[in-house]
Amino acid sequence: AQSVTQLGSHVSVSEGALVLLRCNYSSSVPPYLFWYVQYPNQGLQLLLKYTTGATLVKGINGFEAEFKKSETSFHLTKPSAHMSDAAEYFCAVSGGGFKTIFGAGTRLFVKA
Amino acid sequence: DAGITQSPRHKVTETGTPVTLRCHQTENHRYMYWYRQDPGHGLRLIHYSYGVKDTDKGEVSDGYSVSRSKTEDFLLTLESATSSQTSVYFCAISETTGQVGPTNNEQFFGPGTRLTVL
Numbered sequence: 351a352q353s354v355t356q357l358g359s360h361v362s363v364s365e366g367a368l369v370l371l372r373c374n375y376s377s378s379v380p381p382y383l384f385w386y387v388q389y390p391n392q393g394l395q396l397l398l399k400y401t402t403g404a405t406l407v408k409g410i411n412g413f414e415a416e417f418k419k420s421e422t423s424f425h426l427t428k429p430s431a432h433m434s435d436a437a438e439y440f441c442a443v444s445g446g447g448f449k450t451i452f453g454a455g456t457r458l459f460v461k462a
Numbered sequence: 463d464a465g466i467t468q469s470p471r472h473k474v475t476e477t478g479t480p481v482t483l484r485c486h487q488t489e490n491h492r493y494m495y496w497y498r499q500d501p502g503h504g505l506r507l508i509h510y511s512y513g514v515k516d517t518d519k520g521e522v523s524d525g526y527s528v529s530r531s532k533t534e535d536f537l538l539t540l541e542s543a544t545s546s547q548t549s550v551y552f553c554a555i556s557e558t559t560g561q562v563g564p565t566n567n568e569q570f571f572g573p574g575t576r577l578t579v580l
Contacts, residue, residue, distance in 0.1 A: 354504075359502070384568075391573075391574075392573060392574070393466075393552055393554075393571030393572050393573050393574055394505070394552070394554075394569075394571045395571065396568045396569075399568065440504055440505070448493070448510050448512065448518070449507060449510075449520065449521075450507070450569065452497075452504035452505040452506075453504050454502050454503060454504045455504050
């Protein structure tokens with residue numbers, strides 16, 4: 351079975367500051383991990399994913415995430431926030447099969 | 463953008479009435495999913511389909527049924543809508559590639575249907 355915990359339902363950063371969104375997971379099998387972003391009144395779109403291999407994954411819009419098995423974490427970072435990054439972000443885990451488990455989401459606010 | 467449309471985009475209905483939501487894809491992906499999104503819960507899987515006429519339940523399937531008579535269409539039906547089914551509903555699609563399973567690949571999401579049950 352899989353589960354996902356996103357720490358912090360809301361995160362606020364200043365424009366140009368580091369973005370750090372936290373995600374911890376549990377999985378009884380090797381996990382596939384995802385970060386999705388949702389802009390207002392839209393569906394989710396993939397930012398990045400970890401399947402196997404390199405543990406540092408780079409995604410779109412300058413985001414990256416590092417898979418740390420020992421910490422069961424997959425935190426999302428971006429060195430410098432932009433106003434256009436304001437959105438809701440979802441961490442998700444899959445162990446194969448047909449089901450993906452999504453976290454509750456973290457809404458990112460970017461202050462000018 | 464993946465070719466996924468949902469209809470209607472918004473619907474207000476009354477308790478006890480039947481409601482059908484439609485998801486249509488032009489990608490010819492085998493796997494289709496219905497999720498509901500509620501504050502504090504993220505997305506929760508209602509039903510999914512792994513082929514024409516092949517469907518199964520997700521984690522929150524009570525009160526919902528689905529049908530898939532064609533690859534491109536996946537219908538979600540609320541037989542008798544209740545206020546607890548007020549939510550935003552998303553359809554998603556995915557495909558296998560090589561030995562990678564359907565949910566180990568990216569899921570592509572539709573724009574959502576906002577349903578209000580009064």
